[in-house]
Amino acid sequence: QKEVEQNSGPLSVPEGAIASLNCTYSDRGSQSFFWYRQYSGKSPELIMSIYSNGDKEDGRFTAQLNKASQYVSLLIRDSQPSDSATYLCAVIPPIQGAQKLVFGQGTRLTINP
Amino acid sequence: DGGITQSPKYLFRKEGQNVTLSCEQNLNHDAMYWYRQDPGQGLRLIYYSQIVNDFQKGDIAEGYSVSREKKESFPLTVTSAQKNPTAFYLCASSPFGGGLGYTFGSGTRLTVV
Numbered sequence: 001q002k003e004v005e006q007n008s009g010p011l012s013v014p015e016g017a018i019a020s021l022n023c024t025y026s027d028r029g030s031q032s033f034f035w036y037r038q039y040s041g042k043s044p045e046l047i048m049s050i051y052s053n054g055d056k057e058d059g060r061f062t063a064q065l066n067k068a069s070q071y072v073s074l075l076i077r078d079s080q081p082s083d084s085a086t087y088l089c090a091v092i093p094p095i096q097g098a099q100k101l102v103f104g105q106g107t108r109l110t111i112n113p
Numbered sequence: 114d115g116g117i118t119q120s121p122k123y124l125f126r127k128e129g130q131n132v133t134l135s136c137e138q139n140l141n142h143d144a145m146y147w148y149r150q151d152p153g154q155g156l157r158l159i160y161y162s163q164i165v166n167d168f169q170k171g172d173i174a175e176g177y178s179v180s181r182e183k184k185e186s187f188p189l190t191v192t193s194a195q196k197n198p199t200a201f202y203l204c205a206s207s208p209f210g211g212g213l214g215y216t217f218g219s220g221t222r223l224t225v226v
Contacts, residue, residue: 008153034214043203043217044156088155092212099212100146100171105155 003027004091006104015113019076023089023104026070032092032099033065035074037085038106044088048074079111115140119204119218125226126191126198134189134221136204142216143209145187149173150201159202162187163209191223199225 005024013019021035032051036044050056050063050072062075072091076083086106092099117138126132136145144163148156158171162181176195181187187206191198201222205215 004155032212032214043220046214046216049214090214100158100161101215102158103148103155105153 002104003093003102004089004104006087006089006107008105009108010110011107012110012112013079015079015081015111017079019079019083019109019111021074021076021087021089021107021109023072023074023091024070025072025089025091025093027091027093028067028070029094030067030070030091031094033063033072034090034101035061035063035072036088036090036103038088039085076109081111081113084109084111117204117206117216117218119202119221121221122219124221124223126223127226129193131190131192132223134191134202134204134223136187136189136218137185138187138204138206138216138218139185140206140216141184142206143184144207145181146205146207146215147171147177147179147187147189148203148205150203156203159189198223 003026035048037047038044048063050065056063060077064073086108088106089104090101120135146161147159157173159177160179162168178190203220204218207215
């Protein structure tokens with residue numbers, strides 16, 4: 001089982017709708033969770049971090065964390081064509097010593113005008 | 114402006130040749146990381162360093178080497194032992210522990226010719 005799993009997509013959403021991206025992780029004791037956005041040919045950019053159960057909102061983005069289900073999601077409201085990118089879920093698993101980010105394979109999101 | 118600078122942006126390697134990718138940061142971050150990304154894939158950790166003069170292997174260290182002689186610099190050498198080096202290489206840094214997420218450089222695209 002992969003440590004961090006995402007549906008690779010592509011996920012196609014009409015402009016103005018809500019895009020929902022999902023991620024599951026295997027290490028129950030993981031504490032820190034991140035969403036990165038990566039445009040084609042570019043490096044990842046941190047857009048959300050979440051550390052406790054529940055929702056965290058930042059503008060049009062909402063991250064949701066459910067540690068009991070080992071599930072983290074990202075909602076993008078009022079989707080825009082500029083949101084078209086690959087979204088990477090990343091988790092810091094509970095390994096002693098260095099805290100290393102483990103990435104999922106990413107979900108490719110396309111917003112259709 | 115603080116950030117991470119990777120150079121060169123594009124690099125071409127001949128068979129049997131060693132090449133070195135540069136990574137410099139002025140964020141005063143303690144930890145630095147090297148990831149490899151293949152098309153349509155997530156990021157895989159090559160090496161990481163939490164302090165000067167110390168570094169550890171990641172998940173795919175074979176065929177790569179690093180040094181950390183200065184806090185600001187973490188160069189990666191792709192040796193001739195790496196049989197499939199064509200990929201997008203990303204350098205990242207974080208405050209000690211990484212719990213606040215990583216900041217990425219713009220990447221180096223390496224191609225074997």
